[in-house]
Amino acid sequence: xxxxxxxxxxxxxxxxxxxxxxxxxxxxxxxxxxxxxxxxxxxxxxxxxxxxxxxxxxxxxxxxxxxxxxxxxxxxxxxxxxxxxxxxxxxxxxxxxxxxxxxxxxxxxxxxxxxxxxxxxxxxxxxxxxxxxxxxxxxxxxxxxxxxxxxxxxxxxxxxxxxxxxxxxxxxxxxxxxxxxxxxxxxxxxxxxxxxxxxxxxxxxx
Numbered sequence: 001x002x003x004x005x006x007x008x009x010x011x012x013x014x015x016x017x018x019x020x021x022x023x024x025x026x027x028x029x030x031x032x033x034x035x036x037x038x039x040x041x042x043x044x045x046x047x048x049x050x051x052x053x054x055x056x057x058x059x060x061x062x063x064x065x066x067x068x069x070x071x072x073x074x075x076x077x078x079x080x081x082x083x084x085x086x087x088x089x090x091x092x093x094x095x096x097x098x099x100x101x102x103x104x105x106x107x108x109x110x111x112x113x114x115x116x117x118x119x120x121x122x123x124x125x126x127x128x129x130x131x132x133x134x135x136x137x138x139x140x141x142x143x144x145x146x147x148x149x150x151x152x153x154x155x156x157x158x159x160x161x162x163x164x165x166x167x168x169x170x171x172x173x174x175x176x177x178x179x180x181x182x183x184x185x186x187x188x189x190x191x192x193x194x195x196x197x198x199x200x201x202x203x204x205x206x
Contacts, residue, residue: 023111
Protein backbone atom coordinates (compact mmCIF):
# COMPACT_ATOMS: atom_id res chain seq x y z
CA UNK A 1 0.00 0.00 0.00
CA UNK A 2 1.57 3.27 -1.16
CA UNK A 3 0.55 6.87 -0.54
CA UNK A 4 2.02 10.23 -1.42
CA UNK A 5 4.92 11.65 0.56
CA UNK A 6 4.35 15.42 0.60
CA UNK A 7 7.02 18.11 0.75
CA UNK A 8 6.69 21.53 2.43
CA UNK A 9 4.75 22.89 -0.57
CA UNK A 10 2.15 20.12 -0.43
CA UNK A 11 3.44 18.45 -3.59
CA UNK A 12 3.98 14.73 -3.91
CA UNK A 13 7.73 14.29 -3.70
CA UNK A 14 7.61 10.49 -3.76
CA UNK A 15 5.62 7.54 -2.47
CA UNK A 16 5.92 5.73 0.82
CA UNK A 17 4.86 2.19 1.74
CA UNK A 18 2.22 1.75 4.43
CA UNK A 19 1.42 -1.49 6.28
CA UNK A 20 -1.55 -3.36 4.80
CA UNK A 21 -2.70 -4.42 8.27
CA UNK A 22 -3.66 -0.83 9.11
CA UNK A 23 -4.09 0.97 5.79
CA UNK A 24 -5.34 -1.86 3.58
CA UNK A 25 -8.38 -3.16 5.44
CA UNK A 26 -11.88 -3.55 4.01
CA UNK A 27 -14.41 -0.80 4.57
CA UNK A 28 -16.79 -1.72 7.42
CA UNK A 29 -19.41 1.02 7.55
CA UNK A 30 -21.47 -0.45 10.40
CA UNK A 31 -18.41 -0.87 12.62
CA UNK A 32 -17.21 2.68 11.90
CA UNK A 33 -20.69 4.04 12.68
CA UNK A 34 -20.75 2.13 15.96
CA UNK A 35 -17.28 3.44 16.80
CA UNK A 36 -18.18 7.09 16.15
CA UNK A 37 -21.49 6.88 18.03
CA UNK A 38 -19.82 5.24 21.03
CA UNK A 39 -17.08 7.88 21.06
CA UNK A 40 -19.65 10.70 21.08
CA UNK A 41 -21.78 8.96 23.70
CA UNK A 42 -18.81 8.39 26.00
CA UNK A 43 -17.94 12.09 25.76
CA UNK A 44 -21.32 13.11 27.23
CA UNK A 45 -21.22 14.24 30.86
CA UNK A 46 -24.74 13.10 31.65
CA UNK A 47 -25.46 16.22 33.74
CA UNK A 48 -28.78 17.13 32.14
CA UNK A 49 -31.73 17.06 34.53
CA UNK A 50 -35.46 17.78 34.49
CA UNK A 51 -37.83 18.44 37.36
CA UNK A 52 -40.55 16.03 38.35
CA UNK A 53 -43.81 17.17 39.91
CA UNK A 54 -42.24 16.96 43.35
CA UNK A 55 -39.38 19.33 42.40
CA UNK A 56 -41.15 22.18 40.58
CA UNK A 57 -41.97 25.39 42.43
CA UNK A 58 -45.72 25.30 43.00
CA UNK A 59 -48.41 25.63 45.64
CA UNK A 60 -50.22 22.65 47.12
CA UNK A 61 -53.46 24.63 47.10
CA UNK A 62 -56.25 23.24 44.95
CA UNK A 63 -56.37 25.62 41.92
CA UNK A 64 -60.21 25.71 41.72
CA UNK A 65 -63.16 23.92 43.24
CA UNK A 66 -63.93 20.35 42.34
CA UNK A 67 -67.35 20.83 40.76
CA UNK A 68 -69.38 23.44 38.95
CA UNK A 69 -66.70 25.00 36.74
CA UNK A 70 -67.09 22.77 33.70
CA UNK A 71 -63.37 22.06 33.74
CA UNK A 72 -61.56 18.83 34.48
CA UNK A 73 -60.85 18.36 38.17
CA UNK A 74 -57.37 19.35 39.33
CA UNK A 75 -55.63 18.96 42.67
CA UNK A 76 -52.26 20.64 42.12
CA UNK A 77 -50.62 22.87 39.52
CA UNK A 78 -47.59 20.57 39.49
CA UNK A 79 -49.44 18.07 37.30
CA UNK A 80 -47.47 17.10 34.16
CA UNK A 81 -50.37 18.18 31.94
CA UNK A 82 -50.26 21.74 33.30
CA UNK A 83 -48.07 24.49 31.91
CA UNK A 84 -45.14 24.86 34.32
CA UNK A 85 -45.83 21.46 35.84
CA UNK A 86 -43.28 18.71 36.40
CA UNK A 87 -42.25 16.12 33.84
CA UNK A 88 -43.88 12.73 34.10
CA UNK A 89 -40.61 10.84 33.56
CA UNK A 90 -37.81 13.37 34.17
CA UNK A 91 -34.24 12.80 33.02
CA UNK A 92 -31.90 11.91 35.84
CA UNK A 93 -28.88 14.20 36.43
CA UNK A 94 -26.55 11.20 36.73
CA UNK A 95 -27.67 9.41 33.57
CA UNK A 96 -25.02 7.12 32.10
CA UNK A 97 -24.62 7.24 28.30
CA UNK A 98 -21.42 5.20 27.99
CA UNK A 99 -21.18 2.45 25.41
CA UNK A 100 -18.65 -0.37 25.58
CA UNK A 101 -16.39 -1.06 22.62
CA UNK A 102 -14.10 -4.08 22.75
CA UNK A 103 -10.40 -3.50 22.05
CA UNK A 104 -10.49 -5.79 19.02
CA UNK A 105 -13.46 -3.91 17.57
CA UNK A 106 -11.79 -0.55 18.23
CA UNK A 107 -8.56 -1.56 16.49
CA UNK A 108 -10.46 -3.00 13.51
CA UNK A 109 -12.67 0.09 13.24
CA UNK A 110 -9.74 2.52 13.36
CA UNK A 111 -7.85 0.50 10.74
CA UNK A 112 -10.96 0.51 8.56
CA UNK A 113 -11.14 4.32 8.80
CA UNK A 114 -7.45 4.73 7.90
CA UNK A 115 -7.87 2.36 4.97
CA UNK A 116 -10.85 4.27 3.63
CA UNK A 117 -8.97 7.56 3.97
CA UNK A 118 -6.21 6.13 1.79
CA UNK A 119 -8.71 4.92 -0.83
CA UNK A 120 -10.37 8.35 -0.94
CA UNK A 121 -7.03 10.14 -1.25
CA UNK A 122 -7.57 12.01 2.01
CA UNK A 123 -4.46 10.68 3.76
CA UNK A 124 -0.88 11.75 3.04
CA UNK A 125 2.48 11.31 4.73
CA UNK A 126 5.12 13.96 5.49
CA UNK A 127 8.68 13.57 6.73
CA UNK A 128 8.02 15.71 9.81
CA UNK A 129 5.82 18.48 11.13
CA UNK A 130 7.81 20.99 13.14
CA UNK A 131 7.97 24.76 13.61
CA UNK A 132 10.90 26.81 14.85
CA UNK A 133 8.85 29.00 17.20
CA UNK A 134 5.38 29.01 18.75
CA UNK A 135 3.99 31.34 16.07
CA UNK A 136 0.57 30.62 14.60
CA UNK A 137 1.40 32.50 11.41
CA UNK A 138 4.37 30.27 10.70
CA UNK A 139 2.26 27.10 10.84
CA UNK A 140 -0.63 28.77 8.99
CA UNK A 141 1.72 29.71 6.14
CA UNK A 142 2.94 26.12 6.00
CA UNK A 143 -0.61 24.79 5.65
CA UNK A 144 -1.44 27.51 3.11
CA UNK A 145 1.53 26.50 0.99
CA UNK A 146 0.32 22.90 1.17
CA UNK A 147 -3.21 24.04 0.21
CA UNK A 148 -4.72 22.57 3.39
CA UNK A 149 -7.76 24.16 5.01
CA UNK A 150 -9.27 21.37 7.08
CA UNK A 151 -6.54 19.10 8.34
CA UNK A 152 -5.82 16.61 11.10
CA UNK A 153 -2.10 16.20 11.77
CA UNK A 154 -0.95 13.00 13.47
CA UNK A 155 2.62 13.71 14.53
CA UNK A 156 4.96 11.29 16.25
CA UNK A 157 5.75 14.03 18.78
CA UNK A 158 3.87 17.25 19.51
CA UNK A 159 6.32 19.63 21.14
CA UNK A 160 5.38 22.90 22.81
CA UNK A 161 6.07 25.01 19.71
CA UNK A 162 3.81 22.90 17.50
CA UNK A 163 1.05 22.78 20.12
CA UNK A 164 1.04 26.53 20.74
CA UNK A 165 1.23 27.35 17.03
CA UNK A 166 -1.71 25.10 16.12
CA UNK A 167 -4.22 25.67 18.90
CA UNK A 168 -5.57 28.97 17.47
CA UNK A 169 -6.01 27.68 13.92
CA UNK A 170 -9.59 26.85 12.97
CA UNK A 171 -10.21 23.50 11.27
CA UNK A 172 -6.73 22.32 12.34
CA UNK A 173 -5.99 19.68 14.97
CA UNK A 174 -2.53 18.35 15.84
CA UNK A 175 -2.35 15.21 17.96
CA UNK A 176 -0.07 12.32 18.74
CA UNK A 177 -1.09 8.84 17.49
CA UNK A 178 -2.41 7.76 20.89
CA UNK A 179 -4.88 10.68 20.87
CA UNK A 180 -6.25 10.09 17.36
CA UNK A 181 -9.99 9.48 17.63
CA UNK A 182 -12.51 8.13 15.09
CA UNK A 183 -14.63 11.30 15.04
CA UNK A 184 -11.71 13.54 14.06
CA UNK A 185 -10.55 11.10 11.41
CA UNK A 186 -13.98 11.17 9.79
CA UNK A 187 -14.51 14.92 10.26
CA UNK A 188 -11.38 16.52 8.79
CA UNK A 189 -11.04 16.63 5.01
CA UNK A 190 -7.31 15.81 5.02
CA UNK A 191 -5.24 13.68 7.39
CA UNK A 192 -1.47 14.23 7.48
CA UNK A 193 0.68 11.59 9.17
CA UNK A 194 4.40 11.89 9.83
CA UNK A 195 6.60 8.98 8.77
CA UNK A 196 7.58 8.22 12.36
CA UNK A 197 3.91 8.19 13.42
CA UNK A 198 3.11 5.48 10.85
CA UNK A 199 5.12 2.95 12.87
CA UNK A 200 3.28 3.93 16.04
CA UNK A 201 -0.10 3.51 14.31
CA UNK A 202 0.98 0.09 13.06
CA UNK A 203 1.89 -0.94 16.60
CA UNK A 204 -1.45 0.31 17.95
CA UNK A 205 -3.92 -0.94 15.32
CA UNK A 206 -2.29 -3.79 13.39
